[in-house]
Amino acid sequence: MSDDTETLIALVASLLPRSTETPTQDAILDALVQANGDAFAAAHNLQASASKTNKRKSVGLESWLKPQPKSKRKAAERPVTTTPAASSRPPVFASKAPASTSEESTKFMAVLRQAPSPKKNPLRLPPLTLANPEMIARHTPCTLHLSVLPPELACRLFYTMTDASQAWKKNKWWLFDRVVESPHLTSFFARSTNGLDDDETWQEAAQYWYNGRMTDPPAKFPPEMEEACKIVENIVNEEIAKRDRLFKLEWMDSKGSKPSWRANVAASNCYRGGKESVGFHSDQLTYLGPYPTIASLSLGKFIRNFSLREVIPLDQKDVRSAQTFNIPLPHNSLIIMHASCQERFKHSIPPQAAIDLFRPTHPRASIDGKDAVLEPSNCRINITFRFYRPDFRPATIPRCRCGIPAILRPDMKNRNDEETDRYWWTCYAGAQNEGKGCDFWKVMDMKGEGECLRMFSTINNIFLGFPFGRVIPIMVFSESVNFMLLDRFGRRPVVMVGVGGLAVTTLLFGLSTTFNAAILTRALAGLFSGNVSVIPTILCEVMDESNQAFAFSFFGLWWPVGVIIGPLLGGLFSKPASRYPQYFDREFFRTFPYFLPCFLVSSLAALGFVITLIFLKETLNANPKEAQGSPVHYGSLANAPSASVARKHTTKEILQAPVIGELCASGFALSFMSTAFDVLFVLFCFSPIQSGGLAFSASVIGFALSAAGWIAALLQAFFMPTILRRFNHASVYHFCMRLWPYLFLALPILNVIARAGTSTETGLSSSLAVTLTWVGIALILCLARVAFLAYTVNVLLVKRFAPSSSALGATLGLVQFFICLARAFSPTFASVTFVFSAEKSPLGRYTWVAIMTLLGWASSYFSRTIVRESLKLSMIH
Ligand SMILES: O=C(O)CCC(=O)C(=O)O
Numbered sequence: 001m002s003d004d005t006e007t008l009i010a011l012v013a014s015l016l017p018r019s020t021e022t023p024t025q026d027a028i029l030d031a032l033v034q035a036n037g038d039a040f041a042a043a044h045n046l047q048a049s050a051s052k053t054n055k056r057k058s059v060g061l062e063s064w065l066k067p068q069p070k071s072k073r074k075a076a077e078r079p080v081t082t083t084p085a086a087s088s089r090p091p092v093f094a095s096k097a098p099a100s101t102s103e104e105s106t107k108f109m110a111v112l113r114q115a116p117s118p119k120k121n122p123l124r125l126p127p128l129t130l131a132n133p134e135m136i137a138r139h140t141p142c143t144l145h146l147s148v149l150p151p152e153l154a155c156r157l158f159y160t161m162t163d164a165s166q167a168w169k170k171n172k173w174w175l176f177d178r179v180v181e182s183p184h185l186t187s188f189f190a191r192s193t194n195g196l197d198d199d200e201t202w203q204e205a206a207q208y209w210y211n212g213r214m215t216d217p218p219a220k221f222p223p224e225m226e227e228a229c230k231i232v233e234n235i236v237n238e239e240i241a242k243r244d245r246l247f248k249l250e251w252m253d254s255k256g257s258k259p260s261w262r263a264n265v266a267a268s269n270c271y272r273g274g275k276e277s278v279g280f281h282s283d284q285l286t287y288l289g290p291y292p293t294i295a296s297l298s299l300g301k302f303i304r305n306f307s308l309r310e311v312i313p314l315d316q317k318d319v320r321s322a323q324t325f326n327i328p329l330p331h332n333s334l335i336i337m338h339a340s341c342q343e344r345f346k347h348s349i350p351p352q353a354a355i356d357l358f359r360p361t362h363p364r365a366s367i368d369g370k371d372a373v374l375e376p377s378n379c380r381i382n383i384t385f386r387f388y389r390p391d392f393r394p395a396t397i398p399r400c401r402c403g404i405p406a407i408l409r410p411d412m413k414n415r416n417d418e419e420t421d422r423y424w425w426t427c428y429a430g431a432q433n434e435g436k437g438c439d440f441w442k443v444m445d446m447k448g449e450g451e452c453l454r455m456f457s458t459i460n461n462i463f464l465g466f467p468f469g470r471v472i473p474i475m476v477f478s479e480s481v482n483f484m485l486l487d488r489f490g491r492r493p494v495v496m497v498g499v500g501g502l503a504v505t506t507l508l509f510g511l512s513t514t515f516n517a518a519i520l521t522r523a524l525a526g527l528f529s530g531n532v533s534v535i536p537t538i539l540c541e542v543m544d545e546s547n548q549a550f551a552f553s554f555f556g557l558w559w560p561v562g563v564i565i566g567p568l569l570g571g572l573f574s575k576p577a578s579r580y581p582q583y584f585d586r587e588f589f590r591t592f593p594y595f596l597p598c599f600l601v602s603s604l605a606a607l608g609f610v611i612t613l614i615f616l617k618e619t620l621n622a623n624p625k626e627a628q629g630s631p632v633h634y635g636s637l638a639n640a641p642s643a644s645v646a647r648k649h650t651t652k653e654i655l656q657a658p659v660i661g662e663l664c665a666s667g668f669a670l671s672f673m674s675t676a677f678d679v680l681f682v683l684f685c686f687s688p689i690q691s692g693g694l695a696f697s698a699s700v701i702g703f704a705l706s707a708a709g710w711i712a713a714l715l716q717a718f719f720m721p722t723i724l725r726r727f728n729h730a731s732v733y734h735f736c737m738r739l740w741p742y743l744f745l746a747l748p749i750l751n752v753i754a755r756a757g758t759s760t761e762t763g764l765s766s767s768l769a770v771t772l773t774w775v776g777i778a779l780i781l782c783l784a785r786v787a788f789l790a791y792t793v794n795v796l797l798v799k800r801f802a803p804s805s806s807a808l809g810a811t812l813g814l815v816q817f818f819i820c821l822a823r824a825f826s827p828t829f830a831s832v833t834f835v836f837s838a839e840k841s842p843l844g845r846y847t848w849v850a851i852m853t854l855l856g857w858a859s860s861y862f863s864r865t866i867v868r869e870s871l872k873l874s875m876i877h
């Protein structure tokens with residue numbers, strides 16, 4: 001898992017005899033460059049020069065740079081720019097190498113080149129051995145845990161791994177035109193579960209592990225490792241729970257404010273004897289994400305040192321220097337590298353004199369009844385348990401021009417605080433692809449991309465995971481119950497119970513501190529929210545043809561308004577204790593960080609309750625025109641109005657009434673298409689441009705969606721009444737429904753624009769491409785909001801075609817039931833189709849577009865039938 005350059009440096013260091021004074025990193029780089037990347041030759045040269053003089057100056061890097069023309073010198077400076085303004089730009093590599101140097105060497109140097117050395121060197125601190133867990137916790141972001149596994153399991157696992165290690169490989173990679181190898185053996189394992197969901201794409205991520213090359217699927221955890229892993233997970237989670245510091249980009253699942261750590265992959269190393277070592281490095285973050293927690297189990301070898309050294313940020317180099325901490329790791333110990341360790345420290349297993357053999361405390365299981373002997377061993381086995389995050393799966397990782405996933409590294413030398421620290425994506429192909437990579441380099445947008453990646457996991461949790469999956473069926477159920485209650489108890493009590501219940505459950509949701517309580521209260525809120533479709537029933541009953549266009553448009557206005565202000569309230573008022581400490585830094589708000597937004601939402605619902613109580617009159621059997629004796633035309637069953645008004649219709653009868661079946665099917669299709677569009681639009685926007693998306697950050701997507709909310713509100717308020725008055729409702733409905741396939745079809749065009757306008761060298765987009773992309777997004781979202789108007793028209797059509805006024809509530813309920821039903825599984829369908837297209841589909845990454853377009857076209861069949869039937873009926877009446 002080590003970074004190629006760092007490991008190479010470490011390899012050289014580990015090849016030097018212990019008697020040689022360890023040279024500086026620059027000196028090793030220098031030797032490597034002179035030896036054209038041959039680690040063994042570099043070590044040899046260093047050893048030879050160390051014996052000649054210990055005053056040797058590291059001239060290689062500087063002299064290597066000197067022949068560059070003046071104009072290029074600035075460009076040849078280290079790839080990491082330090083000013084915030086420049087930080088979003090990719091590094092400028094030395095584009096032309098001196099005549100005598102190969103292009104590969106130039107790139108290599110550009111990557112290796114460190115910041116200019118500080119003028120003064122602060123006092124060097126001698127290495128410090130951290131002899132006990134307390135010292136370790138004080139000096140490093142690590143904790144040490146001794147005797148973690150039952151002794152018998154520790155020995156069993158040790159035997160399994162040493163046996164398996166016979167087939168393991170040395171870590172190999174390309175440098176210039178030759179292959180270099182690390183001395184120790186290494187292997188990779190993936191657990192059969194990722195600990196979170198059934199999504200198996202993380203297994204694929206694990207396959208990229210071997211130095212950027214797609215490898216065979218990794219081995220599954222052997223049973224002993226699985227047993228050990230469960231114990232390790234418990235220790236890690238207990239330890240995480242004790243830590244008060246949480247990092248913004250640290251993994252956080254939906255269960256609460258503390259990260260719940262899972263081990264779903266493991267890298268294992270076998271060091272045969274004291275010479276085999278691994279040099280200072282920090283682990284790649286590609287699939288672990290920022291601030292990972294890594295748990296490293298040591299087995300065998302009586303004691304082996306684990307060294308940690310802080311990377312001092314450049315701006316502090318003058319004032320303090322790094323100290324090396326040595327942590328002796330005994331057999332059966334666990335060192336947990338907590339969040340920020342990979343960002344701040346490098347770690348290594350330095351070479352060590354082979355002084356002792358490990359004598360297992362338990363023998364191998366006796367084979368054929370014969371008791372096996374206790375075999376001493378000079379091996380040390382290390383298993384690093386890691387958690388591949390669901391928001392860092394292949395679909396979200398940018399690919400470089402070589403077509404493989406880029407790797408994520410922290411900018412260790414320019415750390416300030418968590419807010420402005422940076423990570424970057426770079427090409428990793430060079431390590432395997434015969435030394436030929438590309439210059440792909442992209443700063444990870446901490447605020448945007450970080451949130452965006454988190455949003456991916458949120459989407460997963462919301463749409464695929466437990467909470468939403470439970471809430472929607474409850475709404476479907478509640479929908480049916482509501483409509484049974486409507487006719488029995490009347491509209492008013494149902495609305496009051498709904499809004500009142502919503503107020504109470506939302507408040508309780510804000511007060512829940514456990515996952516189960518949150519799910520229960522949210523599910524109950526879903527139960528009470530089902531009555532949203534009772535309102536159209538009331539509107540149908542109190543409005544007539546003269547005012548319904550306005551009433552329904554006005555009613556439709558509030559959904560988008562809710563969509564705008566809901567997330568706003570959540571965003572502005574969650575965690576108020578840390579956000580607005582001057583007002584809310586109270587124990588209560590620290591304990592219930594989501595209470596405030598829930599309270600505000602609950603207050604709105606409570607206001608709704610009061611308004612209903614004071615102003616809403618019962619509307620059951622209160623149709624104004626019918627009350628005045630003038631019959632209103634309902635569907636064909638209304639041919640005998642006076643009889644049918646009084647009679648109750650069965651569900652079967654209602655479904656068999658002309659147009660109603662089509663309205664149910666079409667309502668289902670509408671809800672399926674529109675919900676899928678919302679999910680796919682977000683997934684599309686934040687997937688990387690190379691993977692067919694737009695690489696937008698969460699905040700940008702949020703902006704686009706809230707702008708769309710405003711568009712919807714404006715359309716409802718200003719255009720809808722006129723449209724409804726002027727045009728035939730069935731035709732308007734059909735028009736809206738026909739838009740869906742085109743909306744899906746249009747999305748990939750945005751990617752084509754973004755792709756054409758983005759430089760493969762720098763990853764920057766041209767202003768023309770940005771403008772065109774935004775124009776495209778605006779058009780698509782506007783049209784989508786027009787298509788959303790179909791919801792309002794659907795209700796009017798139900799009103800028009802309900803078999804009779806007494807069946808109106810039941811008919812609306814039936815159609816709403818189908819609308820809710822589609823909403824229950826459309827998000828899952830959309831997400832799965834998207835992930836399938838990105839990962840597995842033989843038809844390519846836009847398979848989801850083809851599927852949704854076809855479904856869109858197919859579903860407009862129902863609205864076409866509605867147009868035809870409505871024409872027939874209007875000729876009859
Ligand atoms: O062997 C060890 O303890 C450390 C191994 C390591 O750092 C790695 O595999 O990345």
Ligand SMILES: [Fe+2]
Pocket residue numbers: 001002281282283347
């Ligand atoms: Fe490591």
